[in-house]
Amino acid sequence: MSIEYSYYTTKKDLDKEYLTSLQLRSISPKYRFIGKKQSQARIDMYSSNDSKYYINPKTFMDDVKTEISEYLAQNINVIALGSSNGNKDKILLEELTKTKQASFVAVEISKELASYTLSNMNDLDIHKEVFVSDLIPENLSLISESIRESHFKTHLFTILGNTFGNNPQELISETLRDSINSDDYVLIEVHLSPDRLTPKYIQKIINAYDNEVYNEQVMLSLGRVDISTEDGYLEVEFEHDKLFPEIDSIKHYFRFSKPKMIRFMGKDLYFAKDERILVNYSNKYKLNNFKDLLKSHGFSINKEFLDENKQFGIFLCKLR
Numbered sequence: 610m611s612i613e614y615s616y617y618t619t620k621k622d623l624d625k626e627y628l629t630s631l632q633l634r635s636i637s638p639k640y641r642f643i644g645k646k647q648s649q650a651r652i653d654m655y656s657s658n659d660s661k662y663y664i665n666p667k668t669f670m671d672d673v674k675t676e677i678s679e680y681l682a683q684n685i686n687v688i689a690l691g692s693s694n695g696n697k698d699k700i701l702l703e704e705l706t707k708t709k710q711a712s713f714v715a716v717e718i719s720k721e722l723a724s725y726t727l728s729n730m731n732d733l734d735i736h737k738e739v740f741v742s743d744l745i746p747e748n749l750s751l752i753s754e755s756i757r758e759s760h761f762k763t764h765l766f767t768i769l770g771n772t773f774g775n776n777p778q779e780l781i782s783e784t785l786r787d788s789i790n791s792d793d794y795v796l797i798e799v800h801l802s803p804d805r806l807t808p809k810y811i812q813k814i815i816n817a818y819d820n821e822v823y824n825e826q827v828m829l830s831l832g833r834v835d836i837s838t839e840d841g842y843l844e845v846e847f848e849h850d851k852l853f854p855e856i857d858s859i860k861h862y863f864r865f866s867k868p869k870m871i872r873f874m875g876k877d878l879y880f881a882k883d884e885r886i887l888v889n890y891s892n893k894y895k896l897n898n899f900k901d902l903l904k905s906h907g908f909s910i911n912k913e914f915l916d917e918n919k920q921f922g923i924f925l926c927k928l929r
């Protein structure tokens with residue numbers, strides 16, 4: 610079967626956005642996946658036995674795939690937004706193709722992870738296509754349209770592994786709303802937080818993030834510039850989002866232990882001793898708040914799936 614690649618995001622776009630993030634002291638979590646070292650670290654982390662936090666969701670998809678399949682049309686394009694290694698989308702596609710015709714499209718900002726997704730799907734004999742692209746409305750609506758013209762009429766967009774909680778949420782919702790029609794489905798997986806927070810829960814979640822493997826990966830988001838652990842250290846905090854106080858968030862900050870000057874894209878940037886840059890965040894949603902959020906963003910929930918520990922939620926949605 611054919612494989613096609615298209616590039617909708619260039620290195621220049623990424624560098625320009627990165628410069629602005631450095632100036633604003635807030636780097637998007639997506640930068641920890643972009644680049645050779647970064648993507649390899651992600652692949653290694655996912656396959657490592659140490660990162661238990663990341664193993665459950667794979668088996669969770671196994672538990673829910675049959676029920677999801679029952680909702681979907683006979684001919685369907687699965688469009689994975691932020692496919693990464695493609696593991697969970699593959700579990701779903703293997704199920705769908707038992708009874709349906711399917712095609713697979715990955716929309717992924719990291720070209721290295723996009724390639725990895727495809728090699729992972731090698732043994733699936735369906736049409737596969739990759740767009741190296743940011744999740745922005747202009748790109749996704751073009752991708753959606755062109756896939757409908759060349760393949761099936763109906764889409765299932767998947768946004769798995771808390772990619773929703775690693776991006777500005779209104780942007781993701783807007784991107785989706787602009788690209789889907791009333792027959793399409795969206796499958797969103799997010800990390801959940803308990804309604805009542807206990808010190809034990811907070812410590813557990815901090816431990817899942819403040820460890821050597823994860824911190825090394827987070828440091829790679831500074832890999833585009835000359836900032837390393839020689840210049841400072843990471844601080845991991847459990848917070849309520851400043852703009853949406855009902856959302857919990859695990860944040861990684863890099864604190865400078867000495868003054869530092871760097872040059873990037875022709876600009877000099879000065880960092881003072883003790884200054885911090887936000888280098889990663891992962892939002893955790895309380896179940897009812899997340900359902901309200903989906904509604905207020907224009908989606909209706911057809912089915913929700915929760916894992917036994919209520920750590921992960923998968924929501925099958927449509928446009929309202």
Ligand SMILES: C[S@@+](CC[C@H](N)C(=O)[O-])C[C@H]1O[C@@H](n2cnc3c(N)ncnc32)[C@H](O)[C@@H]1O
Pocket residue numbers: 638639642643690691692693694695697716717718719722742743744768769770771772775776
């Ligand atoms: C948290 S991982 C989740 C991966 C996978 N879906 C899973 O369930 O394991 C996020 C993936 O989405 C990609 N990604 C994150 N933000 C993105 C954006 N704004 N545009 C395109 N891809 C993005 C990253 O490169 C990474 O591969």
